[in-house]
Amino acid sequence: MARAATTADAFNAVAEPRRRQILDVLAGGESPVNELVMLVGLTQPQVSKHLRVLREVGLVTVREEGRQRMYRLNGRPLKPIHDWVKTYERAWNERFEALDEVLDELKKKEERDDASNE
Amino acid sequence: MARAATTADAFNAVAEPRRRQILDVLAGGESPVNELVMLVGLTQPQVSKHLRVLREVGLVTVREEGRQRMYRLNGRPLKPIHDWVKTYERAWNERFEALDEVLDELKKKEERDDASNE
DNA sequence: TTGACATATGCCGATATGAACATATGATGC
DNA sequence: GCATCATATGTTCATATCGGCATATGTCAA
Numbered sequence: 569m570a571r572a573a574t575t576a577d578a579f580n581a582v583a584e585p586r587r588r589q590i591l592d593v594l595a596g597g598e599s600p601v602n603e604l605v606m607l608v609g610l611t612q613p614q615v616s617k618h619l620r621v622l623r624e625v626g627l628v629t630v631r632e633e634g635r636q637r638m639y640r641l642n643g644r645p646l647k648p649i650h651d652w653v654k655t656y657e658r659a660w661n662e663r664f665e666a667l668d669e670v671l672d673e674l675k676k677k678e679e680r681d682d683a684s685n686e
Numbered sequence: 687m688a689r690a691a692t693t694a695d696a697f698n699a700v701a702e703p704r705r706r707q708i709l710d711v712l713a714g715g716e717s718p719v720n721e722l723v724m725l726v727g728l729t730q731p732q733v734s735k736h737l738r739v740l741r742e743v744g745l746v747t748v749r750e751e752g753r754q755r756m757y758r759l760n761g762r763p764l765k766p767i768h769d770w771v772k773t774y775e776r777a778w779n780e781r782f783e784a785l786d787e788v789l790d791e792l793k794k795k796e797e798r799d800d801a802s803n804e
Numbered sequence: 805t806t807g808a809c810a811t812a813t814g815c816c817g818a819t820a821t822g823a824a825c826a827t828a829t830g831a832t833g834c
Numbered sequence: 835g836c837a838t839c840a841t842a843t844g845t846t847c848a849t850a851t852c853g854g855c856a857t858a859t860g861t862c863a864a
Binding site: 702704728729731732735736750752753754 | 851852853854855856860861862
């Protein structure tokens with residue numbers, strides 16, 4: 569088999585720094601493609617392609633306005649990411665890290681004791 | 687040029703469902719590779735490879751214990767993701783979505799007015 | 805030392821992906 | 835209709851990545 573599908577979900581869409589950058593700009597409000605091109609410093613086709621990915625996962629919506637297409641952020645698909653990461657919040661808390669260390673030491677000590685009892 | 691580097695940061699490491707799955711298991715506590723193999727239903731080499739990626743971005747640490755290698759979660763690299771996503775929290779709040787709609791309507795109205803003044 | 809067990813690596817095949825460049829599509833104004 | 839502006843799409847290239855399979859490495863036990 570081959571590489572797993574990727575660009576199909578928000579996790580992957582957002583794994584691309586450029587796409588995050590685009591979203592960051594859109595967080596400031598709606599924007600036409602050209603403006604994004606200038607602000608993120610990519611070529612127009614590149615921006616359009618990244619926008620396409622973002623569109624496919626629902627992170628942006630488009631609105632036609634004359635010959636421009638106004639892109640707008642839609643944060644909802646980010647919620648699952650937030651929810652998932654949130655469950656690890658305590659995992660980067662130093663107290664818990666420290667606690668883990670202590671538990672480890674205890675465990676290793678026990679093992680040493682067990683070993684000396686054999 | 688080619689595809690940008692990916693597996694080098696937490697965003698990408700976590701974009702893989704299998705790797706999230708592995709982290710989810712490790713969230714329950716340290717685990718040797720074999721246990722992970724059984725719990726996530728992948729082949730041993732696959733698990734080892736995913737663990738390698740997770741190790742390279744610092745999401746897990748290893749401890750040798752006899753012939754086993756105990757893997758442990760280290761959540762710190764997830765914090766940047768949390769911080770980034772968090773700034774979009776309001777973006778998936780329905781109230782704000784609704785507010786955006788209103789602002790849009792106002793904007794369009796203004797444009798119509800401007801147009802009729804020309 | 806030999807053999808079983810635990811894990812990591814190497815290689816291959818199939819494909820997804822990002823960048824660059826050219827070009828198609830579509831709306832607007834003359 | 836025609837030129838122009840705004841955006842999307844197609845193609846080619848180089849490479850990253852995942853899965854599968856074989857195999858190397860390292861540890862413990864008899």
